[in-house]
Amino acid sequence: MASHATGRGPRRTAATYVRRGLVLVYLFFLVAWPVSLVVTRTFGDGNHLASTLQDPAVVFALQMTVVVAFWAVVINTVFGVGMSLLIVRYDFAGKGLLNTLLDLPLSVSPVVIGLALLLAYGPRDGYFAPVLDAINLQVVFSVPGIIMATAFVSLPLVIREVVPVLQEIGTEQEQAARSLGAGGWQTFRRITLPSIRWALVYGVVLSLARSLGEFGAVKIVSGNISQQTQTATLLVEEKYLEFERGAAYATSFLLTLIAVAALVVVTVLRPKEEKA
Amino acid sequence: MTDLLTSPSGTTRRRRPRRSASTLTRPAAIGLGVGVTWFSILVLIPLALISFQAAGGGWGVFVETLGNPQTASAIGLTVRQALLVTLVNVVMGTLIAWVLVRDQFWGKRALETIIDIPFALPTIVAGLVLLSLYGPESPLGVDVSNTSHSVFLALLFVTLPFVVRAVQPVLMELEPEVEEAAASLGASTFTTWRRIILPSLAPSIASGATLSFARGISEYGSLVLLSGNLPFESEVASVRIFTYVENDNPAAASAVAVILLAVALAAIVTLNLISRRVARHG
Numbered sequence: 001m002a003s004h005a006t007g008r009g010p011r012r013t014a015a016t017y018v019r020r021g022l023v024l025v026y027l028f029f030l031v032a033w034p035v036s037l038v039v040t041r042t043f044g045d046g047n048h049l050a051s052t053l054q055d056p057a058v059v060f061a062l063q064m065t066v067v068v069a070f071w072a073v074v075i076n077t078v079f080g081v082g083m084s085l086l087i088v089r090y091d092f093a094g095k096g097l098l099n100t101l102l103d104l105p106l107s108v109s110p111v112v113i114g115l116a117l118l119l120a121y122g123p124r125d126g127y128f129a130p131v132l133d134a135i136n137l138q139v140v141f142s143v144p145g146i147i148m149a150t151a152f153v154s155l156p157l158v159i160r161e162v163v164p165v166l167q168e169i170g171t172e173q174e175q176a177a178r179s180l181g182a183g184g185w186q187t188f189r190r191i192t193l194p195s196i197r198w199a200l201v202y203g204v205v206l207s208l209a210r211s212l213g214e215f216g217a218v219k220i221v222s223g224n225i226s227q228q229t230q231t232a233t234l235l236v237e238e239k240y241l242e243f244e245r246g247a248a249y250a251t252s253f254l255l256t257l258i259a260v261a262a263l264v265v266v267t268v269l270r271p272k273e274e275k276a
Numbered sequence: 277m278t279d280l281l282t283s284p285s286g287t288t289r290r291r292r293p294r295r296s297a298s299t300l301t302r303p304a305a306i307g308l309g310v311g312v313t314w315f316s317i318l319v320l321i322p323l324a325l326i327s328f329q330a331a332g333g334g335w336g337v338f339v340e341t342l343g344n345p346q347t348a349s350a351i352g353l354t355v356r357q358a359l360l361v362t363l364v365n366v367v368m369g370t371l372i373a374w375v376l377v378r379d380q381f382w383g384k385r386a387l388e389t390i391i392d393i394p395f396a397l398p399t400i401v402a403g404l405v406l407l408s409l410y411g412p413e414s415p416l417g418v419d420v421s422n423t424s425h426s427v428f429l430a431l432l433f434v435t436l437p438f439v440v441r442a443v444q445p446v447l448m449e450l451e452p453e454v455e456e457a458a459a460s461l462g463a464s465t466f467t468t469w470r471r472i473i474l475p476s477l478a479p480s481i482a483s484g485a486t487l488s489f490a491r492g493i494s495e496y497g498s499l500v501l502l503s504g505n506l507p508f509e510s511e512v513a514s515v516r517i518f519t520y521v522e523n524d525n526p527a528a529a530s531a532v533a534v535i536l537l538a539v540a541l542a543a544i545v546t547l548n549l550i551s552r553r554v555a556r557h558g
Contacts, residue, residue, distance in 0.1 A: 016379060023375045023387075026368060030433060031390050034405040035397070041408055083311050090304050091297045098312070105319060107487075107540065109494030110399075111514040112533045115521055116322035119329055125526070127325055152318055184303065213398025215497035216514065220521055233400045233497070240404065240501055249408075252401040259396035263389050 038256050041249040048246035049253060058251060060227045061235040068143070068218075068231060069211035072150035076207050080158025081200065085192070087159075088166040105155045113152050114220025117145060141223035146231065149217035154210040158203035165199040166192075198269055205269075209262040213255060330530035341531040346507045347516050351532070353424060354513040355539060358492030361431040365488045366481055369439025376440070377447040394436045399497025402433055407502050422504030427512060430498040435488040442484030443477055450476055475555050482551030489547075490540045 042048050052058050086092075087099060105113070120127050121139040132139060139145040173195075177187045193200075215233040222229040226238070232251055240248035300308065330337060342348055372391065376384065394402065406429055408414075411421040420426045450473070458468045496514035503510040513536055520529035 019371060019375050020379055020381060023368075023372050027372070027387065027390055029409075030436065031393055034409040034433075035393060037408040038401070038405050079311060079314060082307055083315075086304060086308050086311065089297060090300050090308075092300055092308065098315075101320065102315070104323070107490050107494075108323070109496060109514050109517070109533070109536065111496045111517045111521075112326065112494070112536070113322075115517060115526065115529050115533060116326050118521065119325040119526060119530075120322040127321070148318060155315075155319065209396045213396075213401070215398060215400045215500075216518075220518065233398050236398075236400050236404065237500060248404065252398075252404050255398050255401050256405075259393070259398065259401075260389075263392050263396050266392075267385075267389060 035256065038249055038252050041245070042253040046246075048250040052247045052250035055247060057226050057230070058235060058247060061230050061232045061251070062254070064143075064146075064230065065212055065232040068146050068150050069208055071147045072154060072211045073204060073207050075147075075151045076154055076158050077200070077204055079155070080203060081162060081196075084159050084162040084166055084196075088163055089171065102159055103156050105152055110153060110214065110216030111220065113217040114149060117149055117152070117217070117221050121145060121148075140221055141225075141229060143229070145221040146218050146229060149221040150211045150214050153214050153217055154207040157207045157210060158200065161199040161203035161206070162196050165196050169195045202266055202269055205262050205265050209259055212258055326530045326533050329526055330534040333527045333531070337527050337531045338535070341528045342535070344528075346511070347513075347528075347532060349508045350511045350516045351513045351535060353427065353511070354493050354536075357424065357427045357431055357512075358489050360428060361435055361492050362485050362489045364432060365435055365439045366485050369436075369484060369488075370443050370477065370481060372440045373443035373447055376444060391437050391440055394434050399434060399495070400500065403430060403498040403501040406430060406433060406498070411502070421502055422506055422510055424510050426503045427499060427510055430502050431492045431495055434495055434498050435491050438488040438491065439481060439484035442480045442487070446477055446480040478551045478554035482547040486544050486547045489543045493536055493539060 083102065087095060108116075118126065118140055121129075121132060123129060123132075123138065123140055126132070126140065137144070139148065173191050174187050177191050182190065213233060214231075215237075218231055219234055219237075222231065222234065224230055224234050224238070226235075230238070232255060236248050236251050236255070239245075239251065342351075376387065376391075397405075406426075407421060409416065410418050410426070410429060412419050420429055455468050455472055458472050459465075463471065494514060495512070496518070499505070499510075499512055499515065503512070503515075505511045505515045513532055517529045517532050520526070520532065
């Protein structure tokens with residue numbers, strides 16, 4: 001099927017080079033050059049990275065981002081694998097509707113997500129404020145709210161990767177394992193998990209990248225208090241507006257590094273998974 | 277499940293999908309209950325509260341919110357720029373996908389990574405890097421910050437992958453033989469494009485365009501630093517929502533959110549219709 005790479009070489013006309021040139025120029029000016037500037041601005045006039053990492057507010061924000069992203073990814077992985085199994089392996093009323101609704105978080109503006117969580121869990125007028133008061137739990141303007149906002153925006157990413165693979169592998173092996181006396185958990189761990197492994201890693205990496213970078217929803221829900229509820233992306237904005245440009249670029253550099261690393265991991269994994 | 281195991285495999289039709297769903301067992305039902313509860317707590321109830329909040333005020337809130345010239349201008353700007361960006365993405369995205377699939381050259385793999393960067397990069401960082409090339413300290417001498425062009429630029433960056441990634445797999449499946457046959461029968465390059473390639477790509481272009489438009493009208497993070505959020509000039513709808521939230525006016529914020537949602541739905545329906553027409557008639 002993928003025969004146009006080998007065998008017959010592509011016919012090269014002037015148009016081929018015009019198209020190629022156009023694409024290269026477009027991507028260079030839109031993505032490659034701007035993104036490369038984050039490196040230049042971080043290390044251009046003295047090493048901003050080293051001095052920035054001395055700033056307790058930066059260290060706090062980075063730790064906060066890592067903690068929040070970790071919990072959001074854990075929640076979405078457990079939820080995602082469970083939901084994928086239920087959707088693919090079982091029939092129940094409302095399955096189609098649930099399937100559609102699960103994609104919803106990807107098409108809602110982060111600001112709207114923040115607003116939604118505020119309306120539900122806000123400390124004063126939130127719909128669930130009395131309940132939260134009763135159990136003495138603060139969600140909005142606190143870490144649980146930030147984790148919820150982050151989990152919300154990246155919710156469908158694991159499901160979207162795992163569902164097609166589960167559909168593809170079918171149930172023969174699982175049924176064989178069951179008939180040989182394996183329990184539910186054993187079947188999952190020995191048969192299902194190894195088959196969805198790469199899709200799962202891919203989904204987790206995507207969720208992680210999305211979670212580390214969330215801005216709008218977290219900005220509304222967190223209250224953005226330095227060294228209390230401030231994440232790395234919020235800190236970038238604050239530092240830039242306070243004319244601490246070096247710190248803003250250095251923090252951005254770290255976030256860019258993680259994003260590019262995630263992409264490289266995904267690119268390395270993809271072909272493996274397709275060949276398997 | 278026992279039925280499936282005992283039924284001889286030879287008699288079942290080969291064509292049947294390998295997926296065989298069964299009815300809920302008790303542990304599965306409990307799992308489903310827990311999952312749906314969490315999904316409701318996290319997503320469904322909060323989102324529903326937005327529509328209740330907006331509907332609670334009745335038409336009055338919508339009329340009042342849209343009657344605010346600053347809000348109306350922000351929504352107008354957002355929709356205009358998102359449309360413009362989607363148009364550019366349809367052309368450039370298809371072109372990029374074409375080059376990635378049909379062209380062979382050194383460094384193509386790097387290009388694949390570059391296209392995904394806007395997905396992986398935090399939006400605030402996206403705004404910052406665009407600001408360093410197209411802002412006041414631009415090495416090019418081009419400064420679009422605090423203008424409506426900055427909105428266009430930021431949306432162009434964050435929506436780059438949608439059309440490319442939608443069109444690319446379909447283009448890979450397309451057999452070049454069909455195009456060669458058309459060409460050998462005397463069709464010009466343009467006719468082959470319009471009659472053979474475009475109809476096959478139309479649905480995927482449309483779905484990429486829908487995603488790009490939906491993302492465009494809801495974008496926030498990349499615009500915060502770049503656009504300056506000047507009322508009547510570079511302030512977008514998401515920023516209006518944010519301001520309403522900060523000013524403790526959730527009813528107006530919800531009204532703008534619902535209007536954005538309606539625009540997104542209208543776009544999905546329209547693009548779906550267009551792509552069906554193109555796919556049928558070429």
